[in-house]
Amino acid sequence: MASVSVEAVRKRYGALEVVHGIDIAIPDGEFVVLVGPSGCGKSTLLRMIAGLEEISGGIVRIGERVVNEIPSKDRDIAMVFQNYALYPHMTVRENMGFSLKLRKADRDTIGERVKRASEILGLDALLDRYPKQLSGGQRQRVAMGRAIVRNPQVFLFDEPLSNLDAKLRVQMRTEIKALHQQLKTTSIYVTHDQIEAMTMADRIVVMHDGIVEQIGTPLELYDRPANLFVAGFIGSPAINLIRGTLRRDAARSWVSTDAGIDLPLNGNIIGQDGQAVVYGIRPEHLSPSDSQGLPVTVGVVEPTGASTFVYADLSGAQICGVFSERHGFNPGGKMHLMPQLDRVHLFDSATGRRLSA
Amino acid sequence: MVAVIDVQAGEKAPGRLSQEAIWGLIFLVPYIVLFLTLVIYPVGYGLILGTNPKSYVRLWTDPVFTRTIVNTVVFLGVAVNIKLFLALLLSGFFVHEKRWIRWLSVIFILPWAIPSIPTILSFRWMLNAEWGMLNSLIFRLTLEDGPNWLLDRWSGLGMISLVHIWKYLPFWTLIMLAGRLAIPKDLYESADVDGASPLQKFFYVTFPSMRNLYITCTLLSTIMSLGDFNSIYLLTGGGPADSTQTLATLGIRYAFGMSEVEVGVTTVVVALPVMLPLLVLMLRRMRKGEQP
Amino acid sequence: MSLRKVLVEARLMLLGVIIFVWTLIPIYHLFVMSITPRVETFAGALWPSRPTLENYETVVKQGHYYLEHFWQQLWNSAFVAVMVCVITLVIASTATFAISRLRVRGGRLVSNMALATYLIPPAFLAIPMYKVMGVYGLLNTQWSLILTMVTFASPYAIWVLKQYADKLPYELDEAARIDGASPLQIFRLIYLPLMAPSLVAIGTYALLLAWNEYLYAFLLLSADKDITLAVALGHFLTTDDAPFNVLMATGAVYALPPAAIYYVFRRYMVSGLTAGAVKS
Numbered sequence: 066m067a068s069v070s071v072e073a074v075r076k077r078y079g080a081l082e083v084v085h086g087i088d089i090a091i092p093d094g095e096f097v098v099l100v101g102p103s104g105c106g107k108s109t110l111l112r113m114i115a116g117l118e119e120i121s122g123g124i125v126r127i128g129e130r131v132v133n134e135i136p137s138k139d140r141d142i143a144m145v146f147q148n149y150a151l152y153p154h155m156t157v158r159e160n161m162g163f164s165l166k167l168r169k170a171d172r173d174t175i176g177e178r179v180k181r182a183s184e185i186l187g188l189d190a191l192l193d194r195y196p197k198q199l200s201g202g203q204r205q206r207v208a209m210g211r212a213i214v215r216n217p218q219v220f221l222f223d224e225p226l227s228n229l230d231a232k233l234r235v236q237m238r239t240e241i242k243a244l245h246q247q248l249k250t251t252s253i254y255v256t257h258d259q260i261e262a263m264t265m266a267d268r269i270v271v272m273h274d275g276i277v278e279q280i281g282t283p284l285e286l287y288d289r290p291a292n293l294f295v296a297g298f299i300g301s302p303a304i305n306l307i308r309g310t311l312r313r314d315a316a317r318s319w320v321s322t323d324a325g326i327d328l329p330l331n332g333n334i335i336g337q338d339g340q341a342v343v344y345g346i347r348p349e350h351l352s353p354s355d356s357q358g359l360p361v362t363v364g365v366v367e368p369t370g371a372s373t374f375v376y377a378d379l380s381g382a383q384i385c386g387v388f389s390e391r392h393g394f395n396p397g398g399k400m401h402l403m404p405q406l407d408r409v410h411l412f413d414s415a416t417g418r419r420l421s422a
Numbered sequence: 423m424v425a426v427i428d429v430q431a432g433e434k435a436p437g438r439l440s441q442e443a444i445w446g447l448i449f450l451v452p453y454i455v456l457f458l459t460l461v462i463y464p465v466g467y468g469l470i471l472g473t474n475p476k477s478y479v480r481l482w483t484d485p486v487f488t489r490t491i492v493n494t495v496v497f498l499g500v501a502v503n504i505k506l507f508l509a510l511l512l513s514g515f516f517v518h519e520k521r522w523i524r525w526l527s528v529i530f531i532l533p534w535a536i537p538s539i540p541t542i543l544s545f546r547w548m549l550n551a552e553w554g555m556l557n558s559l560i561f562r563l564t565l566e567d568g569p570n571w572l573l574d575r576w577s578g579l580g581m582i583s584l585v586h587i588w589k590y591l592p593f594w595t596l597i598m599l600a601g602r603l604a605i606p607k608d609l610y611e612s613a614d615v616d617g618a619s620p621l622q623k624f625f626y627v628t629f630p631s632m633r634n635l636y637i638t639c640t641l642l643s644t645i646m647s648l649g650d651f652n653s654i655y656l657l658t659g660g661g662p663a664d665s666t667q668t669l670a671t672l673g674i675r676y677a678f679g680m681s682e683v684e685v686g687v688t689t690v691v692v693a694l695p696v697m698l699p700l701l702v703l704m705l706r707r708m709r710k711g712e713q714p
Numbered sequence: 715m716s717l718r719k720v721l722v723e724a725r726l727m728l729l730g731v732i733i734f735v736w737t738l739i740p741i742y743h744l745f746v747m748s749i750t751p752r753v754e755t756f757a758g759a760l761w762p763s764r765p766t767l768e769n770y771e772t773v774v775k776q777g778h779y780y781l782e783h784f785w786q787q788l789w790n791s792a793f794v795a796v797m798v799c800v801i802t803l804v805i806a807s808t809a810t811f812a813i814s815r816l817r818v819r820g821g822r823l824v825s826n827m828a829l830a831t832y833l834i835p836p837a838f839l840a841i842p843m844y845k846v847m848g849v850y851g852l853l854n855t856q857w858s859l860i861l862t863m864v865t866f867a868s869p870y871a872i873w874v875l876k877q878y879a880d881k882l883p884y885e886l887d888e889a890a891r892i893d894g895a896s897p898l899q900i901f902r903l904i905y906l907p908l909m910a911p912s913l914v915a916i917g918t919y920a921l922l923l924a925w926n927e928y929l930y931a932f933l934l935l936s937a938d939k940d941i942t943l944a945v946a947l948g949h950f951l952t953t954d955d956a957p958f959n960v961l962m963a964t965g966a967v968y969a970l971p972p973a974a975i976y977y978v979f980r981r982y983m984v985s986g987l988t989a990g991a992v993k994s
Contacts (some may be wrong), residue, residue: 119886136441140892149886154907163903164893211893445897446818453824453868454810460846460865461831468842515729528980530737535976537926539947540965544744555743584937588740596984616775642833649835651929659951670837677841679935690838698886701833708829708873 066139066250067128067218068093074123085275086123091268096245096252100262101272101298108223110272111255115221116140127218138167143212143241144221148228149204151196151211157183158192162212171314182214185244201232209241213248214396220245221398222254226261238264254350258300263287271295285342289410293417296345296410302385304347308414313338320344320411324380328359331406336413336420343417345410351386351402358403359384366394377402472691477684481692487672490689491577494648497575501583502643505619506598510636512591513598514628514686534592542656546572547656558698570634575665578658582666584706586653601635617621648697669693718823734901744969747962755959769963778960780950783938791925791942791968794856798924799917805864806871806916807909811901813872814879815887825876832869837929844933858934862925867920878912914984922972943968947948 069091070258091097112118114125116137125132132140136315142330143164151160161182170178183189184207196204205225222241226234242265245252254383256262262269263283269279269298271286271294279291290296296304304403309320309328313336320328320342328344336342336405351358361377368374368391375386375394386402394400411420453701518528523712533541548555549571557568572578609627618626651670654660660667667675669689677686747755748769750762771777772987809828813821843862844853851978886908890900906913928944935941947965950956976983 115888115892133973138896142892144889144892148883148885150883150889152886163890167894167899172913183721196761211889215893225907371852384738442816442897443818445817446812446821449808449812449816449901450824451820452805455806456861456865456868456931457827457831459822459850460843460861461827461834464839464842464846465834467846468839471842471845473753498801509972515726515733518726520726523726523730526734527932527976531980532732532737532973535922536741536969536973537928537944539944540744540962540969541967543746543947543951544740544962547747547962548740548743553758555746555760557760559760589738591736600963601796616824633990644833645833651837651840656928656948656951673838674840674929674933677844683841684842686994690841692727693838697838700984701830704833704868705826705829709826 066093066162069219069251069253070124070126070236071110071114072124072126074110074125074347075121075123076112076113076118079323081360082121083275084113084121087242087272087275087277089270089277089280091253093249093251094249096242096254096265096267098254098262098266098268099270099272100256100259101278102278103257104274105268105272107255107272108274111221111223111253113220114253115142115144115315115405125202125276133395141218141377142221143215143217144187144223145208145212145225148222149208149225150198151204151207153196156193156195157199157207157210158197160207161214162214164211177379178214178216179210179294182210185213185247186210191310201229201239205229205233205237206240209244213265216250218251220250220252222252222256224256225254227258230414234261241265260301263299273298277387289419290345291419292320293412300347302387304345304346304410305351305382305384307346307379307382307384309342309344311336311338311340311342311411313418322380322382324382328409329404330409330411334421336411341414342420343412343414345412346404347408348385348387350405351384351388351409352405353386353388353392354401354403356401358401360399360401363394363396363398363400366396436523468687468690471684471687474684474688477682478692479687480682480685481688483586488669488687489665490667490669490672493666497579497583497668498584498644498647500579500588502640502647504583505587506594506636506639506643508587508591509594509598509639510632512595513602515626516595516599517602530595531592533589536590539656540591542585542652545588546657549581572658573662575662578662578666582653582657584649585657586650589653590643590647594643597639598632598635601632605631638704638707641707643698644702645697645700646691663709744962744965746944747959748966749963751958752957752959755957769959770967772960773963778957780946780957783943784943784946784964786939787941787943787946788967790856791944792932792971794859794863794942795921795925797856797860798867799921801860801864802867802871805868805912806875808901808904809868810875810879814876815882815884815900815905816897816968825872828869828872830869831865834994836866839947840929840933843930844900845985847934853934854936854940856935856940858930859927860924860928862934863920863924865990867923871916871920874916875909875912878909886994911982914979918975918979918983921975925972933982971979 071087071089073086073088074084075086077080085227087110089097099110101107109118111147113120116132116135120133127140152163155163158179161179165175165178167218179192183192186209187212188203188206191199191203191207197307208225226237229237246345254265266283268280268282269286272282273294279286279295286299290299293306297306307320307322307328309322311334312319312321313334318330318332318334320330347367359379361379363375363377365376366373367376372389373394374386375388375390377384377386379399384402409421412418413420438532516523516530547553551557551568551570551573554571556571560566560568569577605628609631610623613623649670650668651674652666654666654671655674657714658666660671664675673686673689675686676689677683747763749765749767751764751766751768754762754764773781773784776782809824812818815826817953847858847862850858852861887900890904895903912954926944928948932944932945932948935945943964947961947968950961
């Protein structure tokens with residue numbers, strides 16, 4: 066096991082730069098998730114760490130070693146691919162033992178390590194099958210098995226769950242996390258799915274357009290998004306963002322929307338009167354109220370059982386609320402939604418930066 | 423300061439090849455060597471042999487040459503088009519999923535799978551005017567002598583085309599069959615729903631989907647048939663009196679039959695203005711469907 | 715069954731009979747002639763009055779002037795075909811691995827060159843190839859024929875193999891690299907096994923191409939002990955009073971191995987070769 070550090074790493078294809086100097090320090094044993102929309106450079110970064118892409122600039126270290134010029138096979142890493150990349154002509158046993166065979170491990174060692182990995186993953190009964198005889202979830206597990214047999218310093222995961230159906234994805238998510246808690250191997254996991262990131266990560270790296278937007282624990286990102294992009298990316302349903310102007314007087318601060326509605330704020334605000342801002346409040350931090358808060362017209366109501374989603378109109382802006390209590394919502398009816406003031410996020414409209422302390 | 427130095431150390435040193443690049447070059451060497459020694463060299467050699475102006479004069483004044491050009495054009499025009507049209511039709515027969523048709527397709531491939539020599543020589547004997555099975559049969563049925571199949575220019579060329587079609591029809595039928603099988607079934611189903619007759623289905627579904635393939639096949643088959651040496655040499659030997667030569671056999675006749683090597687090569691060089699555009703067109707078409 | 719269905723079926727049957735007869739006529743004729751006794755050679759009968767195996771006996775016992783070296787020539791054909799098959803497979807599999815999997819610089823150029831070569835009719839290159847083989851001092855050796863046939867077989871082999879190689883997921887190579895495989899190991903342990911079906915198709919193609927070749931065999935080889943069976947068959951044509959029945963028996967023996975090989979590997983051939991032959 067080892068730490069991984071990425072220092073000012075860049076990736077260029079000819080004149081086009083797709084990764085613009087990224088710094089991430091990953092301590093030994095941590096589970097880090099790189100998340101972001103497609104094209105943000107997260108997979109490219111992972112592949113540079115894996116040695117599958119050349120590093121155009123900067124340094125990647127695994128442990129104390131700079132690995133820029135070291136071929137993949139000597140980096141002591143294991144990788145799980147999106148389409149599993151199982152060798153179709155080998156049995157599960159041969160797939161899992163392949164790396165050890167290449168390293169000229171003796172037969173007994175290979176047998177024993179494969180056996181141990183297959184026990185951990187519950188693959189014992191499938192060892193003599195070929196990949197095409199396995200279900201998607203089983204293939205996924207073999208891909209993991211192939212990685213853990215090696216006992217590498219770092220695990221790399223490239224969207225490993227995106228080919229599975231929704232139910233299996235949730236299950237494998239838990240399994241991978243449990244596996245990490247058992248093995249404690251440093252892991253870097255790439256996904257575009259923020260729920261996967263939130264549920265699995267020790268720390269999340271949010272990437273966008275080849276740069277890092279924010280690094281933090283899942284709850285840090287949720288509670289204190291550093292900018293508009295992170296606020297919009299983390300959380301489901303997505304945060305409500307309303308444009309307006311910051312107003313302050315001696316007594317209080319509030320945001321006045323273009324439609325002339327006043328949105329309440331508490332005191333911990335950086336920013337000046339008259340500044341153009343974006344007011345953010347997560348759907349789960351709104352509560353129904355008789356007369357206080359945002360005056361809205363109820364649109365669509367979606368009960369899911371555990372909670373109820375309400376989509377409402379605030380003078381032209383769409384607002385979503387999530388409530389665990391079962392109120393009687395009338396589509397077309399008027400009501401008020403009161404934000405929890407300590408959960409309001411305020412961002413500068415021009416830079417997207419966070420304004421609330 | 424330290425960071426700056428580190429960043430520069432991280433830049434990829436130019437001019438260094440990765441292990442993959444080195445092995446890639448090593449793996450390409452066998453074919454490149456083969457290509458240089460046995461494609462580029464002979465092609466270049468041939469082009470140089472074909473630069474003597476006297477050879478062109480010799481060809482131009484040889485009546486056999488002009489006749490050969492006509493023969494070649496007729497042979498290509500007749501054989502290629504009939505062959506491909508039949509292949510298109512027969513692919514519609516073999517597309518039926520019946521056990522006996524599958525068995526028949528196994529037999530149908532035979533002409534392509536087995537060597538030309540025995541089968542073409544078999545044709546040759548069968549078509550022999552005096553002793554051949556065909557004329558014996560005609561004599562027995564009509565009490566008249568059959569035609570001299572191979573001893574006349576036009577019927578000779580006809581028989582050459584027949585043999586060529588017999589030999590290569592299976593291959594092109596397979597290609598067309600593959601093309602047909604690639605047409606999505608729901609196109610036919612929706613045509614059925616729309617009440618299309620079989621003929622309408624052919625014209626509105628099959629043919630539009632196959633048109634591109636058909637054109638590619640025509641180009642490719644023209645180029646390949648231009649080089650068909652066996653069907654002519656083994657059936658008529660270019661005779662009688664050099665009246666059924668084509669470009670593929672004429673060059674060999676000059677070079678090895680009459681020891682006029684330069685003239686032989688020149689017959690091929692003369693075909694280049696027609697060949698090269700075909701070749702370029704074909705290259706483009708074959709490249710097009712490919713992923714980069 | 716409705717009347718319409720019967721009619722459709724009957725039409726298919728009729729077409730089937732025509733195809734059957736058309737395909738088998740020369741093959742039937744070949745067979746009939748090969749079992750026709752010498753005295754009936756010129757009778758032109760649909761079936762000999764006294765079918766005989768004496769022609770095959772003549773062939774096997776090398777009992778005719780033209781067949782003095784029959785077994786040697788059969789061996790020559792086999793040797794040339796097998797060598798062409800092996801060398802073509804080596805050249806085409808290494809080249810496509812470099813182009814498609816290692817993505818070597820200039821790979822596209824090489825595959826274009828190969829494709830262009832595929833489009834040169836072999837008969838058009840006969841004279842310069844003969845001259846060049848003379849320059850290399852290979853004339854009248856079987857290696858001249860072997861190398862020539864490899865030259866004509868490998869472009870198509872590369873074209874077809876490349877199409878299949880491009881379809882293998884690239885992640886397999888990446889997974890193998892991370893697992894610790896060198897390019898050579900990826901070639902041996904991943905690429906070759908996964909390409910096996912198309913390698914069988916291409917190998918069969920090269921084998922048959924070489925076994926069936928007449929023109930180049932006839933140009934490049936001359937000694938009776940060096941020539942292939944194809945050339946020996948052609949020699950029958952040099953005289954007018956050739957023993958045609960013996961020739962046909964020899965031809966049948968010569969045609970049998972490729973037919974057998976084709977049927978054994980048909981499964982691979984049909985899909986493997988038609989897929990690569992033409993792209994539209």
